[in-house]
Amino acid sequence: MDLYEYQGKELFRRAGIPVSDGRLATTPGEARQAAEVLGGPVVVKAQVLTGGRGKAGGVKLARTAHEAEERAKDIIGLDIKGHVVKRLWIEKASDIAKEYYLSLTFDRGEKKPLFMFTTQGGVDIEQVAAESPDALVRLHVDPLEGFHPWQARRLVFGGGVSDPSERKQIAAIIGKLYDAFVRFDAMLCEINPLIVTPDGEVKALDSKFTVDDNALYRHPDVAEMRDLDAADPLEALAREKHVTYVRLDGEVGVLGNGAGLTMSTVDVVTFAGGRPANFCDLGGGGDAQGVVDALEVITRDPQVKAIFFNIFGGITRCDEVARGILQALGEIGLALPIVVRLDGTNAEEGRRILREAAPPDLYVEPTMLEAARKAVELSR
Known part of the structure; x- marks a missing residue:
């Protein structure tokens, strides 16, 4: 079961992964109210179960609450790869100094969770793998042994992160991502981009979260997140x-x-x-x-x-x-x-x-x- 960005971020938040504050909106009026509560510039994001939102005009910056309402009018009803936008995530805007990529998925061939990390975030991971394969660090985790802190350090140092503060924060997020992956019986947890702000704070700016359907009986709260209209x-x-x-x-x-x-x-x-x-x-x-x-x-x-x-x-x-x-x-x-x-x-x-x-x-x-x-x- 694929989750919307705001739902995936809620699970990230429960696992202790830093995310930006935001509010859900289904109408332009609600978007304006959310922007007023958040204060300052916000980003109006289409919530659809597909990629390519930004290129399709589904992610827009709004500097005021009035602008957020106008951006919402443009995005609601937009068709993005066959998915009609009915929900918006109004998120407090973040200044970005660097963009990284971090994901954890299940490698069926190896029968193990697979971490992938690169400092070339903000673009499709397939593009990074094709154009700069050496920049992408891969690491399997033996499910019988579980996650260990040295694995986070190997990913961070292997990716070439030079700043000590960033290394420490990213390593902590890697451990928490594994916790979320196991706790919610996920098949994919992806953060793209994992950003560094000008103040040096590292946080998840986006979320792709897929939960194993066969495990939903263990997570009734997550099962309730399924959008039956989108199926x-x-x-x-x-x-x-x-x-x-x-x-x-x-x-x-x-x-x-x-x-x-x-x-x-x-x-x-x-x-x-x-x-x-x-x-x-x-x-x-x-x-x-x-x-x-x-x-x-x-x-x-x-x-x-x-x-x-x-x-x-x-x-x-x-x-x-x-x-x-x-x-x-x-x-x-x-x-x-x-x-x-x-x-x-x-x-x-x-x-x-x-x-x-x-x-x-x-x-x-x-x-x-x-x-x-x-x-x-x-x-x-």
Whole structure:
């Protein structure tokens, strides 16, 4: 779950990471009131779950409360990469002497948290990695050993921070960032830029914070931060129905049971010359109602022109899946062609059920590749 900047900063603040004072606003009037409370120049920041706000005109300086109100009028309703601005963060403006970059993410390849630090902050980290790879310091943390202060010192000295006061402050922030990462079950904690003010104070000027969805049950206060209006409506519907669903940009709807098989199905559709419209995992023990729920989600996507069911019966029984398909066809009046491949537990019984029912536009294929080719053909 991605958090807005102001939400991520609240978690930073709880972990003891210095951040600028700010107020949330949803109207120009609220922006003016926030600026009056904060006093002095403020920055009006669009709150969207994507990058590139500044380049899109979503971050503007306001020297007075009246200016903050006018800037808010310009930003509210702005479309930034498909995200319409509905919230603003009104933050006390900070003078900037230096900009650094600091992040902690989970490296799936190494199965360890990964720190990244560079003195070239304020730009995309991908740009730094491509143009100045030696300026980017990387350091893994063994989760069994945990974080140690020497790791912060290695990052700071490796990045070339020369000022002793800055080194001490950044090292402290690194330790607190690790604490926030672990405490809130994060997948990403990024500060870009981590600024140094002319007075020598180091603080987080921005926040990107991603929390592992699977751990939200441990953090009900963080779970309440989810903005349901900002979520993809299909993915939100899937979440309600406890279906694992990721929307893609193709025409072939994909439904499998188990993450590994479903990922393979997406690959096979691509191999067959088609474009998958989604990743939809029924789960290892899906029943008839689960099939109905998954089909309801997939068919809400107007891009889908054909659906490919790929079921291997282990825990899931293929006859139960077949009944679910027929039940779904009866309940939601499906008009799209469906290609079904059944294998494993009760596969022959499942195929028999579908053959005898003989619903229109339903095709049963013996292998995964043949089924993928048929689905791609029907999608055209």
